[in-house]
Amino acid sequence: MQTAPRIESPPHAANATPLLEVADLRTWFQTDAGPAKAVDGISFAIGRGKTLAIVGESGCGKTVTALSILQLIPQPPGEFVSGEIRLEGRNLLAVSPAELRKVRGGSVAMIFQEPGTSLNPVFTIGDQIGEAIRLHRGLPPAEVRGEIVRSLNAVHVSDPERRLAQYPHELSGGMKQRVMIATALSCNPKLLIADEPTTAVDVTIQARILDLLRQIQAERGMSILLITHDLGVVAELADDVAVMYAGKIVERAAVGELFDHPRHPYTLGLFGSLPRVDQKQGRLKAIEGSVPAATQFPAGCRFRERCRWAAPECAQEPPLAELTPGHFVACWKAGEIEPPVEVA
Numbered sequence: 001m002q003t004a005p006r007i008e009s010p011p012h013a014a015n016a017t018p019l020l021e022v023a024d025l026r027t028w029f030q031t032d033a034g035p036a037k038a039v040d041g042i043s044f045a046i047g048r049g050k051t052l053a054i055v056g057e058s059g060c061g062k063t064v065t066a067l068s069i070l071q072l073i074p075q076p077p078g079e080f081v082s083g084e085i086r087l088e089g090r091n092l093l094a095v096s097p098a099e100l101r102k103v104r105g106g107s108v109a110m111i112f113q114e115p116g117t118s119l120n121p122v123f124t125i126g127d128q129i130g131e132a133i134r135l136h137r138g139l140p141p142a143e144v145r146g147e148i149v150r151s152l153n154a155v156h157v158s159d160p161e162r163r164l165a166q167y168p169h170e171l172s173g174g175m176k177q178r179v180m181i182a183t184a185l186s187c188n189p190k191l192l193i194a195d196e197p198t199t200a201v202d203v204t205i206q207a208r209i210l211d212l213l214r215q216i217q218a219e220r221g222m223s224i225l226l227i228t229h230d231l232g233v234v235a236e237l238a239d240d241v242a243v244m245y246a247g248k249i250v251e252r253a254a255v256g257e258l259f260d261h262p263r264h265p266y267t268l269g270l271f272g273s274l275p276r277v278d279q280k281q282g283r284l285k286a287i288e289g290s291v292p293a294a295t296q297f298p299a300g301c302r303f304r305e306r307c308r309w310a311a312p313e314c315a316q317e318p319p320l321a322e323l324t325p326g327h328f329v330a331c332w333k334a335g336e337i338e339p340p341v342e343v344a
């Protein structure tokens with residue numbers, strides 16, 4: 001008698017669901033020039049305690065991706081044309097506005113490039129962090145102050161008691177950045193979305209902020225979606241990397257694999273040439289030409305007009321295919337482009 005084949009459950013099946021899963025997300029904007037397909041069919045996942053970095057030139061759809069997760073996209077002109085954004089299995093695009101408010105700044109927090117845009121100039125630092133704590137953690141007023149001080153201590157703000165009464169304009173850029181991070185972290189988010197968090201601060205402060213994020217991530221098992229132009233930051237913080245071009249993910253892999261074996265011509269261009277493991281420094285390189293406007297993406301491969309490997313088949317859109325286990329590339333020629341190659 002034949003027995004039914006046994007289906008093995010993967011190890012740690014209970015924890016196998018990623019914290020965040022984005023599936024076939026399309027975020028478009030209606031404009032006079034037609035739909036701007038800012039995010040156009042992207043899928044990725046972030047595991048618990050893991051960091052996914054999204055890299056790509058300006059205008060590729062990174063910020064729209066980040067804002068889509070918390071639905072901080074004005075609708076109209078924005079519109080979620082397709083997809084699901086599942087946080088612990090729950091589709092955020094389908095939850096009620098009240099549930100979404102609980103998620104924002106609660107289980108998912110966001111920090112931006114420019115702290116000025118997220119700190120309110122008319123409230124003190126204590127009021128801003130306190131508001132976040134009251135809203136999401138429902139602590140009695142007597143305990144809120146202690147929590148605010150703890151949050152500021154966690155980001156190594158000196159003399160937190162005195163800072164409570166200060167206004168954003170009284171703080172230096174680096175200090176504002178830390179207060180913004182303290183506010184974001186005060187509710188113990190499961191996911192931190194960081195959109196170019198260190199672009200506006202100097203190198204020393206940048207290093208401290210990155211150390212801080214790493215430390216807090218290790219302590220709390222928080223996941224991070226990191227958007228950055230800095231390959232050094234990617235190498236230091238990311239577990240996985242997604243490269244975006246013109247609203248799509250064109251390459252996705254674990255960080256070591258991507259640095260050691262980049263395959264997409266766009267990734268090769270951003271890296272300048274083949275980056276070596278011991279040279280994970282520096283910003284993304286400039287590539288000749290520019291990202292087309294989101295209303296004018298060409299048919300077929302969207303990188304075609306800038307790609308030195310472009311061939312007739314590139315008039316068809318290449319799918320994001322798994323080239324080697326866990327390494328996905330959307331390029332008809334990916335199998336033929338054997339690094340190292342010279343990218344002028």
Ligand SMILES: Nc1ncnc2c1ncn2[C@@H]1O[C@H](COP(=O)(O)OP(=O)(O)O)[C@@H](O)[C@H]1O
Nearest residue numbers: 029036038057058059060061062063064293294
């Ligand atoms: N409100 C909007 N209306 C029309 N187009 C928009 C809007 N917001 C963003 N876009 C377009 O979406 C594309 C992606 O923008 P963005 O996500 O900010 O890029 P990145 O963060 O990668 O620099 C750009 O072409 C941008 O012009």
Ligand code: SF4
Nearest residue numbers: 301304307314331332
């Ligand atoms: S599909 Fe063609 S045009 Fe697009 S990146 Fe690959 S080789 Fe270049």
Ligand SMILES: [Mg+2]
Nearest residue numbers: 062063064195
């Ligand atoms: Mg951006």
